[in-house]
Amino acid sequence: DAGVTQSPTHLIKTRGQQVTLRCSPISGHKSVSWYQQVLGQGPQFIFQYYEKEERGRGNFPDRFSARQFPNYSSELNVNALLLGDSALYLCASSLRTYEQYFGPGTRLTVT
Amino acid sequence: GQQVMQIPQYQHVQEGEDFTTYCNSSTTLSNIQWYKQRPGGHPVFLIQLVKSGEVKKQKRLTFQFGEAKKNSSLHITATQTTDVGTYFCAGDGDSGAGSYQLTFGKGTKLSVIP
Secondary structure, eight states: OOOOEEEOSEEEEOTTOOEEEEEEOOTTOOEEEEEEEOTTSOOEEEEEEETTEEEEEOSOOTTEEEEEOTTSOEEEEEOSOOGGGOEEEEEEEESSSSOOEEOOOEEEEEO | OOOEEEEOSEEEEETTOOEEEEEEESSOOSEEEEEEEOTTSOOEEEEEEOSTTOEEEETTEEEEEOTTSSEEEEEESSOOGGGOEEEEEEEEOOOSTTOOOEEEOOOEEEEEEO
């Protein structure tokens, strides 16, 4: 079975631009979570969606938004990009409970 | 908000030596999870601990959850070069039914000298 997939792999944007990151969960997984990982730090929770509903939101500004589609794939949108948004963005899916399967991530660079 | 602290930040060991990383939460956790991230890779789930005082073993890895459910440890016996990577603990403070809002520690980066 395919694991969690994310696109694009790498992305370079300039300050003020908007970006959309995509995630496809493992087949059958209904929960998708998004994390931001800055170099040298642990992943920081941004959002969790389950059955297309937002179940959790981390301490991120309103510039960050997400949604989950009927096929359980998900998008993370970030508006008005700042230099500090440069990070690895990880998507994780889970069947219902705790074990989270992470995708390879999208490396976002804001210049 | 919930904070999860992990020490040490870095650990260099000779192959064959033991390794331990410690994790402490500012609040009581409903469960704690451990992940391993290889250089350039993504976090991979290792284990979840739920019960107070729980101890679980996976081959050379031993995981413990404290009695107060606020601290945990991961111990690796006789490290091998394949153990290289960053080990993260992640706490779930039980933010609500069906929600798994994990708070990760900063990780312990393990280097193994052959």
